[in-house]
Amino acid sequence: DAGVIQSPRHEVTEMGQEVTLRCKPISGHDYLFWYRQTMMRGLELLIYFNNNVPIDDSGMPEDRFSAKMPNASFSTLKIQPSEPRDSAVYFCASSPGTGILNTIYFGEGSWLTVV
Amino acid sequence: GDSVTQMEGPVTLSEEAFLTINCTYTATGYPSLFWYVQYPGEGLQLLLKATKADDKGSNKGFEATYRKETTSFHLEKGSVQVSDSAVYFCALSNNAGNMLTFGGGTRLMVKP
Numbered sequence: 684d685a686g687v688i689q690s691p692r693h694e695v696t697e698m699g700q701e702v703t704l705r706c707k708p709i710s711g712h713d714y715l716f717w718y719r720q721t722m723m724r725g726l727e728l729l730i731y732f733n734n735n736v737p738i739d740d741s742g743m744p745e746d747r748f749s750a751k752m753p754n755a756s757f758s759t760l761k762i763q764p765s766e767p768r769d770s771a772v773y774f775c776a777s778s779p780g781t782g783i784l785n786t787i788y789f790g791e792g793s794w795l796t797v798v
Numbered sequence: 799g800d801s802v803t804q805m806e807g808p809v810t811l812s813e814e815a816f817l818t819i820n821c822t823y824t825a826t827g828y829p830s831l832f833w834y835v836q837y838p839g840e841g842l843q844l845l846l847k848a849t850k851a852d853d854k855g856s857n858k859g860f861e862a863t864y865r866k867e868t869t870s871f872h873l874e875k876g877s878v879q880v881s882d883s884a885v886y887f888c889a890l891s892n893n894a895g896n897m898l899t900f901g902g903g904t905r906l907m908v909k910p
Contacts (some may be wrong), residue, residue: 687841716897726887726900739897774841785830785891787898791841 685709687790689775695796700765703791706758706775716787717750717760732758752764765797800825804888804901810877811908819873819904829873829890831864832898836885845886878904878908
């Protein structure tokens with residue numbers, strides 16, 4: 684079975700440009716997560732969805748960040764306008780459920796550089 | 799709130815040495831505990847997990863035991879290989895919320 688699929692794998696963009704990161708979760712998983720990884724702050728949960736509905740977006744840094752999940756097989760994380768401090772690896776992850784089903788599976792990440 | 803504390807790295811070992819990476823946690827209730835591994839340039843992969851006290855998770859020669867009395871989940875391996883060089887993350891999930899709280903990660907470097 685395919686894992687969590689993210690695109691693009693690498694993105695270099697200029698400050699002020701819009702960036703859109705995409706994610707396809709594992710089929711049948713009800714939960715989808717967006718994480719950000721930086722050297723300074725480690726792994727941070729930005730937002731997560733349950734059955735396509737945003738449940739907790741308290742980790743989203745500011746209004747420049749937005750995330751959507753229009754259907755069970757697709758999610759986007761958008762940064763507009765982008766800034767150099769947004770440079771990080773952004774991971775999408777999914778899990779089948781809660782309790783004993785709460786193992787979270789990660790994609791390979793989108794490596795973003797804003798210059 | 800929930801938190802996970804790991805020993806800071808990097809940890810540098812020679813091949814075939816014994817590995818311990820310490821992890822302690824603070825959480826309400828009875829969380830599930832995880833170790834994830836991140837190889838260079840890749841995403842996080844689940845290494846092992848334990849869902850209740852005294853459970854032992856094991857995979858690829860690694861193991862960790864859920865110790866509720868000491869709120870710990872230390873990762874061990876009897877004989878490391880160069881291919882084990884990676885960053886290791888301890889994490890917990892509050893079963894009610896299904897969110898992962900990560901430790902800061904520990905970089906392991908194994909030399910031939």
